[in-house]
Amino acid sequence: NFMLTQPHSVSESPGKTVTISCTGSSANIATNYVQWYQQRPGSAPTTVIYEDNQRPSGVPGRFSGSIDSSSNSASLTISGLKTEDEADYYCQSYDNFQGVVFGGGTKLTVL
Amino acid sequence: QVQLRESGPGLVKPSETLSLTCTVSGGSISTYYWSWIRQPPGRGLEWIGYVYYPGSTKSNPSLKSRVTISLDTSKSQFSLKVTSLTAADTAVYYCARALAPSREIDYWGQGTLVTVS
Numbered sequence: 001n002f003m004l005t006q007p008h009s010v011s012e013s014p015g016k017t018v019t020i021s022c023t024g025s026s027a028n029i030a031t032n033y034v035q036w037y038q039q040r041p042g043s044a045p046t047t048v049i050y051e052d053n054q055r056p057s058g059v060p061g062r063f064s065g066s067i068d069s070s071s072n073s074a075s076l077t078i079s080g081l082k083t084e085d086e087a088d089y090y091c092q093s094y095d096n097f098q099g100v101v102f103g104g105g106t107k108l109t110v111l
Numbered sequence: 112q113v114q115l116r117e118s119g120p121g122l123v124k125p126s127e128t129l130s131l132t133c134t135v136s137g138g139s140i141s142t143y144y145w146s147w148i149r150q151p152p153g154r155g156l157e158w159i160g161y162v163y164y165p166g167s168t169k170s171n172p173s174l175k176s177r178v179t180i181s182l183d184t185s186k187s188q189f190s191l192k193v194t195s196l197t198a199a200d201t202a203v204y205y206c207a208r209a210l211a212p213s214r215e216i217d218y219w220g221q222g223t224l225v226t227v228s
Contacts, residue, residue: 001172032213037156044205044222045156050215090156094213099169100146100158 022091133206
């Protein structure tokens with residue numbers, strides 16, 4: 001089964017840069033787009049990156065996404081961290097058999 | 112502005128069937144892929160399945176035997192049924208929209224908590 005694996009949690013200080021990884025278990029992660037969602041407690045997820053590296057309007061340029069085929073992984077990088085970035089982040093892609101697949105989520109703490 | 116709103120019971124008994132409806136406003140339900148996604152308390156997101164016009168579906172293989180998703184274009188609604196409920200089905204259930212299965216989920220409902228007890 002195709003799975004996306006994320007670190008359970010990451011933490012970093014305000015103003016610093018953090019990178020959250022999302023590693024595909026088998027199929028080439030570059031085969032289908034990867035999206036990244038931010039979820040704050042009690043709210044539905046919102047998109048911070050779509051189609052691997054595109055930012056929706058309204059999402060700050062501090063958020064960026066990339067794909068590394070050599071490690072079969074996607075990454076979400078947040079620079080100039082702000083306390084408001086503290087949230088859960090999920091990667092998401094697609095597999096022809098599994099359907100829509102989410103990573104397990106990463107809790108970002110900004111302290 | 113597209114809006115999605117889930118409706119259904121907040122409490123269901125074990126072994127019974129859950130029925131949820133998502134009402135879509137501000138856009139056509141005859142295009143896009145319409146998904147159900149759930150999130151158990153304190154846990155991650157799990158895709159349940161999607162439906163697209165005129166009624167084709169795809170479901171998570173881990174849930175496929177218990178899940179039915181349908182589309183009612185006349186009411187601009189799509190629905191979810193999950194049978195043989197257990198406590199493990201307790202979750203916030205979201206309805207959501209994507210342009211294609213591999214693309215961004217760009218609109219989400221607010222979510223509705225379903226407790227199996």
